[in-house]
Amino acid sequence: MPHHVTAGLDGSAESAAAAEWAAREARLRQVALRLLLVSDGPAPSRPATEPGGAGGGRDPGAEFLAGTADALRGRHPGLEVRAERLTGRPAAVLAREAAGADLMVLGSRGLGSVRGFLLGSVALATIVRTGRPVVLVRPEHRPGPGIRGESGAADDHAAAAGSVVVGVDVRETCDATLDFAFGEAALRGGRLRAVHCWSLPPFGRDALALDMARREMLPDIARGLRNVLAPWRQKYPSVEVAEFTPVGGVSDRLLRSAAGAALVVVGRRMRTARAGARLGPVAHAVIRHCTAPVAVVAHD
Template structure:
């Protein structure tokens, strides 16, 4: 199948927002957009109004699927939009279909009340079943809008600077202790598509000694140059591969999830990695990815890496 961006629909406002974001992504990549409505209804699968108009099929969600496809064709002239309805267990089907897509895009409501299968366990189950990047989108977000009414954290000026600089840019969380080539490749590629602004954030913690303010400040000043150097070394190959991308590096002190959320306030996209791993209860999502997809207002891309 030719290159494409895929968006999963379920009839909710959140999935409509995901479809609109996916249309913009498809245009940036100059590829087709594929809309999928997946349900466990045993009715035969069939195409849904490939070229607009009536006849989209008499099954739940048919009008939403064809209406969304028609609206995106009208709003994005020249974009090829394919609309399909598939049957099966939603997470399994979406993960299977993600394998052939540049990106899979799903709707998200974070920790709000859940309505629609893509807003809860199915979104997470889809993410952990595929190696392809999955982007979760909430309705109403615009780049430049903060998540908490203001940028950053008064206790850490660098975190505040990172958040203020993030407005409209791509933000990527970097762990200098892990190989995260897939995550960085995706983040740099997304930044290049969006005008070349990338904010790389590595969060770290102070050692548990001397909790008085003077000792903490001294430890921070002594350790930060080494942390900054490690981040710079990790990013060096990607700067060479993507010379058009302007990269700003930040090393705030504090919990990873909290600092990433502050740093991504107003961002166009937050990119985080997840290690491919299996727990006794099955494949699971790491704590950082789990936290940001539930609390970040900006679209969040989760990218698997070894």
């Protein structure tokens, strides 16, 4: 069984934020932290000014890796931090190393533009190559405002900041996603918001028909979500679960529900298209736009 959290570094502010988040996660899990710096080509030889060196110059990558490890040890006393430099295609190497970790953590710039998409290509390629959970972290994440449930009462800021949000599709088996989300909520104090989004029949602009349909369908929708969550409530009795069944587009409503969360968990099916493995539309949209850390968990 894996006994460490791995963070991929590339020298960016995003990867530094990922390393800090991964350190806190490793402490929560009481496991070691492993820092990886992956280079496409061979690592530079040691300079002649250092013991065993053969040439002049500096190795900024090695300095960054060592400096990050030392800084994390200083901020998290008692945490075992291992730092390694590997060579190869970053996404392939990170996916391979993720297979032996409890969790892989990567920096994310978000994917709100074409440039952002290109900059996030390594993270996306890593996600679709591994069956292990991958968390994407943006720098300077700060909890946003609380969400409103069906009753209209706003969650207070403290509750939002400490909660885990998970998107649930009651029509699919998503045991791995729910197990991960409940486990993360238990580690963080036991608050989980389970969100299942659904759509009304196409009644056009008939507001009365839409309202009647919502009232008639909502009890069954809520019952379906409750039934899906029941085994996990029993497995994690310390977790306080709030269930939300908003009407609307899945991506949009899930993102609204994720405002202020400590972690957002989405699942992805391990499926392959002609162009290769890919993310589903909901996971892709959440990664594009969510400012909170996002965990993508593969399931059958």
